[in-house]
Amino acid sequence: MxxxxxxxxxxxxxxxxxxxxxxxxxxxxxxxxxNRLSAPAPLLAFVQDNDLRYVWAKGPVAAFGPGVLGLTDLDIRNGRGKSAEGFTTLHAIKGRILETGRGERHMFRLEIPGETESRLYDLVLEPHREPDGRITGIVGLGLDITVETARRGAVALAEAQAVKAEAERANRAKSRFLAAASHDLRQPFQAMRLFLHLLETRLTDDPQRDLATKLTESLDATEDLLNALVQISALEAATVTPTPTRFALSTVMERLAGEFRPLAAANGVKLRYVPTTAQVNSDPVLLDRMVRNLIVNAVRHTRKGGILIGCRRRGTTAQLQVWDTGCGIPADQLPFIFDEFYRGETAAGTPTAQSGQAKRDAQHGLGLGLAIVKKTATLLGLTVTVVSTPNRGSGFTITLPLAETVRAPAPRPILVTEVRPAAAGPATEPVKEPPPGPAQHPEVKEPGTAEPPVKEPSKDQPPSGVLVALLEDDPLQLAALEAMVEDWGCVPLAASTPEALFEGLDKTDATPRLVISDNRLPGNRRGMDVIAEIRKRYGGDVGGMLVTGDTDPQLMEQATAAGVVVVHKPIAPPRLQRLVVDALQNGTGQDGTGAGQGRAPAPPSPGISPGSSRIAAAARS
CATH class of the missing domain: 1.20.5 (Single alpha-helices involved in coiled-coils or other helix-helix interfaces)
Known part of the structure; x- marks a missing residue:
């Protein structure tokens, strides 16, 4: 047993x-x-008791020394200093897990003794539970993801660089398109306008003249669309670089007032400009574009009354203002008027509810003018505000820094203000009166306010028989210019290359009185250089005019300094004729106001009769 x-x-x-x-x-x-897992995968594994003391450790934690068992994360931190700062955060996380009983996952960067770079771990922490559910410690398991993270970062960087390169390529392509649109696409429009003007002067039958008028309106609308799209695209592509300078606001405001006064008068609206002496810091070319769009908008939507352009000083700023007595803008549309292609209803109703010129203007409105104003203002760091009273009119204000102040570098936002009460209105520098309303329009002149003289286009013909050299690489435009100059009674010498032009000049004893040239010529030649060379040969009295789509500010400065007139394509034939007359008779500079004013006109070129085509033919041969 x-x-x-x-x-x-x-x-x-x-x-x-x-x-x-x-x-x-x-x-x-x-x-x-x-142990095998820890070696190839740099695995971090450990167990801690309820006091968060290490009772078992593998991987990087054990690398802190054999005495790590029995220590807490704070003990390791205190012994290692800055190299173990991450253990402070880790200790707090583990304490929270003991309290809540819920595991957590964290990215933990650990500096390993003996290694030059820290390691990044994907760490999972879980409470250690006994069979009865009691929590007796922490179990941790982490995987070294340093290499994988670096690899993913490198891939992401490569992808970002590829996206950036593609964006830059697209931007370069867009820039090339803009350059082509600004130059090449304008060429046929300029030729069409010149030929159309010649056609209109030869038509005597009223029905035919009506057809020509409709063709002119269609050409105007197409040019407006092209110009607006090019401007918007250039602003969006960031190819426009502002050139801030100090200038008198009157140089922009007076010129635009003189340009748009006849157009406003044709619509039965009087445009007034109140002079100002304010000088500001900004880009005059881009500001011209902004104000031009505001005036076009005012002319388009004003059927009676007037338009007022003026300026008011406010502290260290100047407020350039454009007011009209048009139909106004409904309050619910004010927040959207600066959006691209937005064509909301006016207070007077839809465009189809209007008639005559109002209907045509509304149809020609593309909803891009105010968008150009907004984008240009953002580029220049300026503020644009608008107030409007339905059926009473609208007012737009551009706030610029006065020249005595320093412009803040950060752009300010475009503001759209609320609809102003009927008593509100424009404030211009010399004007103390409230704005015009339905009963008091801008055509009513305030006492003591002098109206600046209107500069009407010259109706005189250019001096008869003078030799005018023409240089243009576009055949259609060259033919149109030649026909136009010949129609004025001058003798054209037309050439498509500088070499052909000089060859033609060598074959005649005549001295050119004026050179009309494009600026961008074949072989990377510049019209400015050709004009300078002709002046060197024939004397500085030879007039120079660039008819170009190039709006480079440097070109404008160089032309002004050289006394060369700059005309941007497309240009209306009557204005071109006026500028040619000014250049031949007065030697005026850019746009009729520049170098050489007061110079006596040179005598007609000897030996050449009006209408001669001998020289033009020689230049083409």
Whole structure:
């Protein structure tokens, strides 16, 4: 009996020993597996007790030394200083897990002793629970993702660089398109306008003249669309670089008032300009574009009354204002009027509810003018505001820094203000009166306010028989210019290259009185250089005029300094004729106001009669 009992107990002991040996082998195998995992994958693994002391550690934590067991994260931090600052955050996270009983996942950067760079771990922390559910510590497992993160970062950087390169390529393509649109696409429009003007002067039948008028209106609308699209595209492509300078506001305002006064008068509206002495810091070319669009908008939507252009000083700023007594803008549309292609109803109704010129103007409105104003203002860092009273009129204000002040570098936002009461209105520098309303329009002159003289286009013909050299590489435009100059009674010398022009000049004893040239010529030649060379040969009294689509500010400065008139395509034939007359008779500079004023007109070129085509033919041969 006793032997049987002893034998049974020994058997149980052997079974228990075998079980323990199996468990020990399993633990060794598990430990070996962890060791193998830790080696190639830089695995971080550890177990901490309820006091957050390490009771087991593998991987980078163990690299802090054999004495890490029994320490907390704070102990490691205190012993390692800045190299173990991350353990402070880690200790706080683990304490929160013990309190909440919920595991967490974190990205943890660890500086390993003996390594030059820190390592990034994707760390999972879970509470260690006993079978009865009690939390007795923390179990942590982390994977070194430093290399993978760097690889992903490199891929993302490469993708970003590829996207940037593609965007730059698209931007360059857009810039090339803008350059082509600004120059090449304007060429046929300029030729069409010149030929159309010649056709109109030869038509005597009223129905035919009506057809020519409709053709002119269609050409105007097409040019407006092209110009607006080119301007919007250039602003969006960031190809426009402002050139801030100090200048008198009157140089922009007076010129635009003189230009648009006849157009407003044709619509039965009087345009008034109140002079100002304010000087500002901005880009005069871009400001001209903004004010031009505001005036066009005012002329388009004003059927009676007037338009007032003026300026008011406000502290360190000047407020350039354009007011009209038009139909006004409904309050619910004010927030959208600066959006591209927005063509909302006016207070007077839809465009189809209007008639005559009003209907045509509304149809020609593309919804781009005010968008150009907004984008240009943002580029210049200026503020644009608008107030409007339905059926009473609207007022737009551009706020600019006075020349005595320093302009803030950060652009200010475009503001759209609320509808102003009927008593509100414009304020111009010399004017103290409230704005015009339905009963008091701008055509009623205030006492003591002098109206600036209107500069009407000259109706005189150019001096008869003078030699005018023409240089243009576009055949259609060259033919149109030649026909136009010949129609004025001058003798054209037309050439498509500088070499052909000089060859033609060498074949005649006549001295050119005026050179009309494009600026961009074949072989990277410049019209400015050709004019300078002709003046060197024939004397500085030879007039120079560039008819170009190039709006480079440097070109404008060079031309002004050289006394060369700059005319931007497309140009209306009557204005071109006026500028030619000014250049031949007065030697005026850009746009009729420049170098050489007061110079006596040179005598007609000897030996050449009006209408001669001998020289033009020689220049083309």
């Amino acid at each position: 006793l032997n049987r009992i002893l034998g049974r107990e020994q058997g149980e002991q052997r079974e228990e020993l075998a079980r323990l040996r199996a468990e020990n082998a399993a633990l060794k195998a598990e430990n070996a597996l962890l």
